[in-house]
Amino acid sequence: MTRILDCGDAAFTIEFGNAIDPALQERVRRLDAALTAACEHGSVPGLLETVPTFRSLTVLYDPLLTRRETLLAAIAPHIDADIGSTSAAVRHWRLPACYEGDSGPDLDEVARMAGTTRDTIVALHTGTEYVVYMLGFLPGFPFMGDVAPALALPRRAEPRIRVPAGSVAIATGLTAIYPWESPGGWHLLARCPVPLFDARRASPALLQAGDRVRFVAVSQAEHRRLDAALAGGELDPHTFLAHAVGADR
Numbered sequence: 001m002t003r004i005l006d007c008g009d010a011a012f013t014i015e016f017g018n019a020i021d022p023a024l025q026e027r028v029r030r031l032d033a034a035l036t037a038a039c040e041h042g043s044v045p046g047l048l049e050t051v052p053t054f055r056s057l058t059v060l061y062d063p064l065l066t067r068r069e070t071l072l073a074a075i076a077p078h079i080d081a082d083i084g085s086t087s088a089a090v091r092h093w094r095l096p097a098c099y100e101g102d103s104g105p106d107l108d109e110v111a112r113m114a115g116t117t118r119d120t121i122v123a124l125h126t127g128t129e130y131v132v133y134m135l136g137f138l139p140g141f142p143f144m145g146d147v148a149p150a151l152a153l154p155r156r157a158e159p160r161i162r163v164p165a166g167s168v169a170i171a172t173g174l175t176a177i178y179p180w181e182s183p184g185g186w187h188l189l190a191r192c193p194v195p196l197f198d199a200r201r202a203s204p205a206l207l208q209a210g211d212r213v214r215f216v217a218v219s220q221a222e223h224r225r226l227d228a229a230l231a232g233g234e235l236d237p238h239t240f241l242a243h244a245v246g247a248d249r
Helices: 020-040 068-081 107-114 118-126 222-231
Strands: 005-006 011-015 047-052 056-061 090-098 130-135 144-146 159-165 167-171 174-177 183-186 187-191 211-219 241-247
Touching: 011 068, 020 056, 020 068, 020 130, 056 068, 090 222, 107 118, 107 187, 118 174, 118 187, 118 211, 211 222
Parallel strands: 090 211
Antiparallel strands: 005 011, 011 056, 047 056, 090 187, 090 241, 130 144, 130 211, 144 174, 159 183, 167 174, 167 187
């Protein structure tokens, strides 16, 4: 059941449910796309920005240009729209990930916890196309799901003080990529050379909520080559965008 939650006098949150679920994320994604387009076209005066999460969308507005009731009335058709009646592009990414050597420091432990082998863990992780549920924690950090049941492990008992940038990790049914070096308590399986955030881009975050991501295993040598090419500007991160379609599932 949809709920409207006030966030001060210049924002409100439209909540579609209380779970991490692809169907809820799809409703958030489509509403976000519709309101982003309305904001760009100026068709809804006072609408400033939207912030998507796993299960909700926060709408920010200028109270000097519009009222909460007026804005809600304008966007109500988008809130209640049938998923099948709207269209929002879905982008599919194929991101390289190196699972070899020290790129996956927790692979052996994850395999032990899952009662299987390193190779099986890699196969499970690369064998799923993940939904980007939302961005958060760090600029460009994508929370993606859902991992295979064998990989749905709790966070590490002892978080690391430093997780290298590009680390591909899993925890609690989700997988993610650390765009920056930071503390972290997820299990590290691989390293991805593709930069996920660049403030110089028109859209700084490479991935967006609603995108689909599949990891492609590469060797250490290939990881080093891609890392150098991307860092040197010889390779565009969008090279790894496989395709984008209107309503592809």
